[in-house]
Amino acid sequence: MPSFLDVPVSGAYHLVHWIAQTFEPLTGPYSAALAIVLCTVAVRLALLPLSVRAARGAKSRTALLPQLKELSDKHKNNPERLNREVAALQAESGSLFAGCLPLLAQLPFFWVLYSLFSTAVVAGQPNQLLTGTLFGAPLGLHWPLLTSTPVYLGLAVLLAVVAYCSAHWQSRKAENQPDGLVGQLTRVLPYGTLVTAAFIPLAAGLYLLTTTTWAVAERAILQR
Template identity: 75%
Template sequence: MPSFLDVPVSGAYHLVNWIALTIQPLTGPYAAAAAIVLCTVAVRLVLLPLSVAAARGEKSRTALLPQLKEITERHRDDPERVRREAAALQAESGSVFAGCLPMLAQLPFFWVMYRLFSTAVVAGQSNQLLAGTLFGAPLGLHWPLLTATPAYLGLAVLLAVVAYFSARRQARLVEQPSTALSARLIRLMPYGTLITAAFIPLAAGLYLLTTTAWTLVERTVLLR
């Protein structure tokens, strides 16, 4: 790993390790796992303004659904005109890309968490966080030991539950003019977290579970 990339990983190591040591009297062997959850919540709080802006944009686009449906019915024999008028109408509500900003802004944090629990030596010293466990499974554990670790099974089940409810919330998007393929992709996208969890350490999976659950609750509250 290039030396300049060591800086964020090193900083994250000291922060997470300090939090884990601070809360250890209360959390015992789950101190490192609890520290990951706390850091994830802190990241999401920092990104809250982006999430609020994304929710406002989604509300605006949802309000356009009746007009989009009307355009589709009025010009059903002219798909090109439907596409053109729908694009013009959606442009007025703001960029769809804005809704992706909270997710994209988290990628550096996710990468740091992945590196933090995939490296034996951090900041010139042995990575003490790798000694952390979750229900007996080391936080640096990867997929191959899935069948022998209740922690990974529990993580997969919880990710699936969050993905299910996220997919249900996304289902209304298919009411907009879209192809069957795009509608199917919209419904399946939340389940991508299960695939991701198969290739990352347990600690990064815990981050993924916490942030996706936060997103589900956050969107439910902001889009009421």
């Protein structure tokens, strides 16, 4: 593990371990998994202002779509003028980058969690979180044979359901989505979590499931 990650991983270890110990009398071997879910929810709550900003920006850009179509029809023979008009109109709706802020802001948390459950020694002592399990599967275990650890199959199914809900929501907004490759990618990208889960520890997969479920519910509330 790179040395610059020692401090955040050590801090995350003590926090997650403390939460796990707190709930262990009630949840037993599932205390570490519960701690991951609670930390994920805390991260999403902290990022809620960014999500609200992104949702407002999306609504503003959606409201501009009729005007964009009108500009496209009006200046279809003058690409340079069209680009200037479109750029000016889109500037009114805020930066497109704002919609990516919640996802980008989560990357450090995801990487710390990945490192935390991929390291045998943290802060100079054995990583006790690796003893945590979820339905018998160690949280630090990477994707094994599905027949030996059915919890991975359950995780994959749940991730697929959440991805379907996200893609279905995008389809319902099809009239507001761009045509061609961009529109197709928008509908396919939610399923990328299934591919990611195959290369990360079970603990990180649990984080993915929790945060994507939160994202779907959050989007349904903020962008309705």
